[in-house]
Amino acid sequence: MPLDQLRNADPSRVAALARDLLDRVGDRWSALVIYGLHERPARFSELRERIDELGPRRLRRTEISNKMLAEALRGLRRDGLVARAEGVGGHAEYSLTSLGRSFWIPMMAVHDWTADHIAEIEEARRAFDDAGMP
Amino acid sequence: MPLDQLRNADPSRVAALARDLLDRVGDRWSALVIYGLHERPARFSELRERIDELGPRRLRRTEISNKMLAEALRGLRRDGLVARAEGVGGHAEYSLTSLGRSFWIPMMAVHDWTADHIAEIEEARRAFDDAGMP
């Protein structure tokens, strides 16, 4: 389906699609898993360590638990962004599929925008907070 | 800061920035508010109706409550994506700032990717579910 056509024809579908994606990758860890895998594949525990380096700051924890990593990987596999293979000795090996790699592009668009505007955003936050808004 | 430099220099900062943005706009309603405002400004109740048209499907509700709309608007205002003005008769008027409008571009990148690959994703989901994964 051509995009301009979609964009013009059905704004609610546009919104729904974007929300779908946020639902998919908007959880605490999935985006980080993609970061962790985008250069090269990794096995489970290796990936966990990579992600611990990247560590998100919100909420309680700064390291990913087995449970959350397994869950994020399952979601991404289900959507076809990540593949799991058995390496030598029955060890798991996770990698991005070509679909997963293609997702890197919009992901970087989001990232680039943030990098470009982070100063503005932080300034706006300061101003807003200083204005003593409730 | 030049982006390539950032991208090469500090992967954890890259990840952190993207997560910041997901934290900002990854909640249930914020993206929809931006959709609702991107063509023209609206007042509170008008915006609420526009968003009700777009309605997300996850969770319990299909319409946005006063509380959630107010909260989403506060967050977006705080980050400088949305501005509030008093119209005639003390009525509120919300609009995207230029920062907010610029965010449309990465947002569409995400959307376009989803539109391009939604069939693949759905197919992957079917396959995964049919394979009876736990």
Next chain:
DNA sequence: TCATCCAGTTACTTCTTCGTAACCGCGCGC
């Protein structure tokens, strides 16, 4: 064959987010 690592899973708890519904102040028309 015993201990250990890897790759998870499970049961349970805690924390955050979301939704509901009631309320409030302000300006306007009557």
Next chain:
DNA sequence: GCGCGCGGTTACGAAGAAGTAACTGGATGA
């Protein structure tokens, strides 16, 4: 001066997401 719509806020409860920790089952190596 009273009712009404607008633009919210508040208190509360319920649902959902995330964290903890203990456990499992298979392979590996000593």
